[in-house]
Amino acid sequence: MPRLRACRTTFIWCLAAMAAAAEGVHHPQAIISTSLGAITVELFDDEAPKTVANFIDLAEGRKPFTDAKTGMQVSRPFYDGLVFHRVIPHFMIQGGDPLGTGSGGPGYTFKDEINAHALGLDLEKALVGENLNDKCAYMVNDFMRVEIQPKMKAHGITDQTPGDERQKAGVKVLEEIKDVTLEQFYHDLGYTYDDTLPGAHKPVRGSLAMANSGPNTNGSQFFINLGDTPHLAGKHTVFGMVIGGMDVVDTIGGVKTGEGDRPNVPVVITSIRLVAAPPKP
Numbered sequence: 001m002p003r004l005r006a007c008r009t010t011f012i013w014c015l016a017a018m019a020a021a022a023e024g025v026h027h028p029q030a031i032i033s034t035s036l037g038a039i040t041v042e043l044f045d046d047e048a049p050k051t052v053a054n055f056i057d058l059a060e061g062r063k064p065f066t067d068a069k070t071g072m073q074v075s076r077p078f079y080d081g082l083v084f085h086r087v088i089p090h091f092m093i094q095g096g097d098p099l100g101t102g103s104g105g106p107g108y109t110f111k112d113e114i115n116a117h118a119l120g121l122d123l124e125k126a127l128v129g130e131n132l133n134d135k136c137a138y139m140v141n142d143f144m145r146v147e148i149q150p151k152m153k154a155h156g157i158t159d160q161t162p163g164d165e166r167q168k169a170g171v172k173v174l175e176e177i178k179d180v181t182l183e184q185f186y187h188d189l190g191y192t193y194d195d196t197l198p199g200a201h202k203p204v205r206g207s208l209a210m211a212n213s214g215p216n217t218n219g220s221q222f223f224i225n226l227g228d229t230p231h232l233a234g235k236h237t238v239f240g241m242v243i244g245g246m247d248v249v250d251t252i253g254g255v256k257t258g259e260g261d262r263p264n265v266p267v268v269i270t271s272i273r274l275v276a277a278p279p280k281p
Contacts, residue, residue: 027043028042028043028045028056028275029041029042029043029274029275030043030272030273030274031271031272031273032272033269033270033273034084034252034267034268034269034270035267035268035270036248036252036255036267037245037251038244039224039244039245039246039248040242040244041208041242041243042240042243043056043208043239043240044201046197047115047198047199047201048113048197048238048239049113050111050113051110051113051239052240054110054218055272056274058077058078058079059077059271059273060077060273060274061075061076061077061078062075063075063106065107065108065220066107066108067098068105068107069098073107077272079095079096079220079269079272080270080272081268081269082096082097082098083100083263083267083268084269085100085101085260085263086102086223086260087252087257087262088257088261089226090227090253091227092223092225092226092229093223093224093226093249093252093267094221094222094223095269096220096222097221100262101260102221104221105219105220106219106220107219108219109217109218110216110218110219111216111218112192112193112210112215112216112236112237113197113239114193114197114200114234115193115195115196115197115198115199115200116183116187116195117183117193118199118200119200119234121181121183121186121233124181124182125178125180126143126147126177126181126184127177127178130174135182135230135231136182136185137231142189143185146188147180148170148173151173152173155169155173182234183234186234190215190216191216191235192215192216200238202228202233202238203228203229203233203236204225204228205226205227206225207238207240207242208224208238208239208240208242209222209223209224209232209236209237209238210237210239211223211236212235215235218237223236224242255267
């Protein structure tokens with residue numbers, strides 16, 4: 001029964017999102033109350049309906065989850081009492097982990113909700129000359145694994161292949177992959193996209209997005225950007241935006257941290273609750 005109730009709630013949220021889009025209704029809002037102040041976020045239930053439903057249902061105790069300490073299925077406000085366990089100045093603040101370590105979650109995962117075309121990922125090349133695009137420059141090993149190595153193997157290149165032959169094959173491979181887009185590269189890594197979702201907000205300062213450990217591994221952890229993070233576009237579902245209390249976000253982003261970017265003094269999420277969206281003017 002709990003699983004059926006959760007599915008029913010998600011279905012209702014999806015219907016509400018479609019109705020809101022059709023009628024031009026404002027997005028719902030939620031208040032993230034913390035030990036350092038309140039943050040108000042607008043939730044993009046049209047662009048990421050399942051993600052928003054999951055966030056609110058967990059927050060208000062309507063969705064069963066697995067208690068990380070007991071292993072039992074429970075239903076209670078998930079985020080109450082959790083902390084922002086990871087804070088990196090000028091980058092982001094991250095919370096929503098029941099273990100407070102970065103490895104915890106609700107006992108389930110769900111798919112990303114990202115429109116790659118709306119983000120323009122289909123128009124940007126992964127390679128700029130012989131170098132990786134700045135947005136994926138830190139992903140050299142990933143690019144080698146999913147783009148270059150398969151091509152080299154197709155050319156019969158192995159670890160035993162002489163250096164000059166490997167070099168010639170490398171030149172051919174670079175020519176073959178010169179038009180690989182960011183969308184294709186990320187897709188080859190396992191990311192999936194839904195071009196039917198309306199629009200797409202980019203990960204910029206103040207955006208609310210799902211934290212994950214790779215493609216389609218969303219659960220309960222989220223982060224709020226302290227600055228623009230274009231290198232995260234296409235890899236994290238952006239499902240909201242701070243519309244009040246950005247000063248609180250900045251205050252959290254400036255706390256002293258220790259090992260693992262964990263605040264020395266815990267920053268507690270006292271509650272997250274849905275509030276009524278304002279009527280359309």
